[in-house]
Amino acid sequence: MRPMTSTTASKGIVAIVGVGPNLGRSIARKFAHEGYTVAILARDLGRLSRFADEIAREEKAQVFAIRIDCSDAKSVREAFEGVHSLGFVEVLVYNACPPVSWHTPKFTDISLDSFEKSLAVSAVGAFHCAQQVLPGMVERGKGTILFTGSSASVNGIGGYCELSCGKFALRALSQCLAREFQPLGIHVAHIIPDGVIGAPRSSQRSGGEQSMDSSMDPDAIAQTYWHIHVQDRSAWTQEIDLRSSNQRF
Template sequence: MTLPYRTALIVGAGPGISASVARRLAGAGLKVGLASRDIDKLAALAEETGAARYAVDATDAAAVADLFARADAEIGAPDVVLYNASGRIRGPIADIDPEAVRQAIAVSAFGGFLVMQQAVRRMLPHRLGAILLTGASASVKGYANSSAFAMGKFALRGLAQSAARELAPQGIHVAHFVIDGGVRSEHRADPDDRPDSSLDPDAIAQSYLDVLRQPRSAWSWEIELRPWLEHF
């Protein structure tokens, strides 16, 4: 089944999940835009996928509006948007810097709202589009010394649930992905005695595209992904 979409914008792009999704979307024939604070790190991926690159601070409303305006002009208004950015800091509640917490929540949650708002404004007239939000174990489980990350990811999940109920009847598919486990990378390989003990980013990307192919009579608003050895 081919995707019913033409253009995708990935915010918070980098190696791992977003890179794998970018490759899959480009392989499916979509024009792809990659947005990040640091676009230099996206050069190889952009060359591989033919994607456009955009520098953006996702926590700045004016910057996000400008990002979408640039994407509109260069690749076309995106009808698939993936928000993959997050702010992660650790520390005891008694000691953690409040300003660092504010920024982490802004990246994980407020940025997701800003990106979703711009996406929805473009999708509503056509009653077509998909907005994908990358969550984590912390979306549903608050761990010790990880309060800021949990607050941000809980908020992003709340945004996804509310938006799915509001926007599904208007033709916009909103889906949240709980990535419940470590994601494999060149710096984080599986031990020889525990193969597939981490999540393969290409396998995650396949699940993202499977959701994009869902008939609207059976849309998922949330998918939880974990390696087969991860505890529930």
């Protein structure tokens, strides 16, 4: 675990699993900006530590980089021992996704090992991470769990059997947890970015001009994660899909 500290008081712990250069990093930056201590988790600890340093410096926040392999139950347990050492986990964001290739194999060419690994990252890892944080949330009667889905969560896509099956299972997990735990004060939601997520617009342009491509801005998506977290419990979102206004249907 790599700590990046500051003197800013924090509100709670946000654990973001599956942090890469786009959406995961944007979500981490948003919650750090709002005053939370942020634990970011992924397999590549070197890259993760650079993200933590960058966000801590920009937002004057506490950010911790923790290695995790979502396909390995032991790795998940060990990673969350580090997360829990920071304090109570108020928010879990599960953003992990198996690698996706544009050159899709034929169904008959997909190995069982590859299929199982995809399910492990998309759904089984989410199961393990949720089990790590839910007891504490139930004890305190509050908490937020946000799962990142995709277009493949609701539509089977030819050539993307591995991704679709994992994301379908993740969506089912989200719905089951929402029905069981929302009456206990835990907000569970499934977010579907329906499109290609690009780099943050702020890093691509200067001034106020608008990009006309159809990619989605991860900083804008991160705002939705924040808004869902702070919703009044009388009107909680359980699932939402997001897409660019420039996307062709």
